[in-house]
Amino acid sequence: MKGDQIPNEHHVAHLCKKQHLLDDHSGGVSAAAFIFRAEDNDGLSCNWLEHTSGTRAEQLARVRELMRLKRRSSNRLAVINCGESRAAVRDGFGVDLSIIEDPLPADEKYATSDPSHALIEPPPGELRDFIAASLSARAVVEPAI
Amino acid sequence: VTTGSALTRPIEPILPRPPSEQQAQFNRSISLRVITGVARKGNSDGYEFNQRAPTFTPNETNAKFVTSLGAVTYGIPVVSPFVTYSGDHPYELAINSALGTLAAYGMVPIDSGRGAPDFRFYSDFATVDEELTTEAAREADRALEQLSAELGHAVSDRLHELIALARENESPETLPSPQSFRSLVDFLVRNREIRKPGLALDDEGILWAEWRRGPDCFAALRFLADGNIRWTIVTPAPMRKSGRVTWHGDGGADDVRSAIDARRALAWIVRRAGA
Numbered sequence: 253m254k255g256d257q258i259p260n261e262h263h264v265a266h267l268c269k270k271q272h273l274l275d276d277h278s279g280g281v282s283a284a285a286f287i288f289r290a291e292d293n294d295g296l297s298c299n300w301l302e303h304t305s306g307t308r309a310e311q312l313a314r315v316r317e318l319m320r321l322k323r324r325s326s327n328r329l330a331v332i333n334c335g336e337s338r339a340a341v342r343d344g345f346g347v348d349l350s351i352i353e354d355p356l357p358a359d360e361k362y363a364t365s366d367p368s369h370a371l372i373e374p375p376p377g378e379l380r381d382f383i384a385a386s387l388s389a390r391a392v393v394e395p396a397i
Numbered sequence: 398v399t400t401g402s403a404l405t406r407p408i409e410p411i412l413p414r415p416p417s418e419q420q421a422q423f424n425r426s427i428s429l430r431v432i433t434g435v436a437r438k439g440n441s442d443g444y445e446f447n448q449r450a451p452t453f454t455p456n457e458t459n460a461k462f463v464t465s466l467g468a469v470t471y472g473i474p475v476v477s478p479f480v481t482y483s484g485d486h487p488y489e490l491a492i493n494s495a496l497g498t499l500a501a502y503g504m505v506p507i508d509s510g511r512g513a514p515d516f517r518f519y520s521d522f523a524t525v526d527e528e529l530t531t532e533a534a535r536e537a538d539r540a541l542e543q544l545s546a547e548l549g550h551a552v553s554d555r556l557h558e559l560i561a562l563a564r565e566n567e568s569p570e571t572l573p574s575p576q577s578f579r580s581l582v583d584f585l586v587r588n589r590e591i592r593k594p595g596l597a598l599d600d601e602g603i604l605w606a607e608w609r610r611g612p613d614c615f616a617a618l619r620f621l622a623d624g625n626i627r628w629t630i631v632t633p634a635p636m637r638k639s640g641r642v643t644w645h646g647d648g649g650a651d652d653v654r655s656a657i658d659a660r661r662a663l664a665w666i667v668r669r670a671g672a
Contacts, residue, residue: 271562271571274595275555278609282597283617283629289600340612344631344643382645385617385629389609 258351260335264298264370265315267396270326281330281391286384288374295371297321300353301331303368312394318366320356327396332387340386345379551593552585559598574602580620581606584650591657592668594618608666613641616663618653626653632662 258264272285288296304314312329334351341349350373356366375383556578563572581604585591594606603622609615612631619627630644644656657663 269562269600271559271598274597274607274609275558276593276595276607276609278595280595280609282595282599282605282607283619284597284599284603284605287599287601287603336612340631340641340643343640345645381619381627382629382643385607385615385619385645386631386643388607388617389615389631390612 254353254355256353258300258334258353258370259302260338261333262300262302263331263333264300264351264372265312265329265331265394266296266298266372266391267319267321267323268328268330268393270324270328273328273393279393281328281388281393283381283385283388285330285391286372286387288380288384292374294354295350295352295373298351298370298372299366299368300370301368315368316397318364318368320362320366320369323396325397329394329396330388330391331394332391336390337387340390341375341383344386345375345382347375347379347383349373349375349383552596555596556582559596559604563598563602571598571600571602573598573604574622576622576624577602577604577620580604580624580626580650584618584620584626584653587650588654590668592666608663610665614662616657616666621647624649626650628653628656630656630660630663632660 266285268281268285272282274280274282286296299315299319301308301311301315304311306314312331315329316323337351338349341347352371352373354369354371356362356369358365372387374380560573581596584606592608594608597605597607599605599619604620605617606620607615607617613633615631617629621627625647626649627647628645631641634640634642644660646652646656648656657666
């Protein structure tokens, strides 16, 4: 249901641009992918993988179908575990990280709904960059297309 | 024009002026390694401006010069401007770098007693806040070519790529902030013994440098548009304890280096001598 916390054992995928990826041996995603801009009042858009049953590959495939953001072959999905991310943020910064369901209905622009849509809600402003670093460090990178 | 005379009183600051045609022409021809200045008449007559190209030495005057210019000059041979003049007319000086024009004004020439007059800055250079324009970005390209010899091609190539990716983006605000760019390069030039970080650019035009050994062992630096660096460091908890320890803060390049050096678990970031 909209606004419910996504369970700790579940995962969300956040779309990243090529300039958000690190060019090092880790091949990981940078904190640049998780910054909360002023216009991101509601939170960072992401998709809830376990909303769909099946293997991880099947979940990712379904999320790619539902995702409304324009994707390029150079984009990637940064997948984070909700519980691990919350624990890292709680341990490191003493605040609770909220990752909530935010299903999107069909409308004039989009013919189909996106029940997997979720939001990483903005943490306190002074902590956002630090929390972005914490989230990115735990992300697993998957193809976006 | 008399060479070697000195003013005996401070000059009133002059507000920066729009670049002249001559200065615009000059901007097109500069590169990072050769940073030079142009002085323009602030009054009827009384001075001319010369330039010379010594290797940078961190004396007090140059230290201020370098501090003002930040990343683009530190440790790199610069064209150190000096002035010759015959009167005490105010003048202004524009230091042209690969990332834009930094206007200096209100300098106080000091007779160094060593022939040519020395000078000290009466105030800091004005900060270039505008977004990296196409022209500035082209100059940044040239700057990066120069920098590759200093930092290695890997850093230069990656910054090239990030600028190119930002240009492709629909949103011009994602172009790298000049100050962020300067701050990152400054940090890397001043800390050459540090391993090359992973580099990335966020949607606010701010550059990140990150080193990573795992989710509980990493350092992430965000080079802010105000020149400060926002750092997050996570290391495994000390022996016989589980979990991780997180530090974070804002500060200058020296603060960040101190923070890294203070965490022994991050020793791997610093390249071993001879490695």
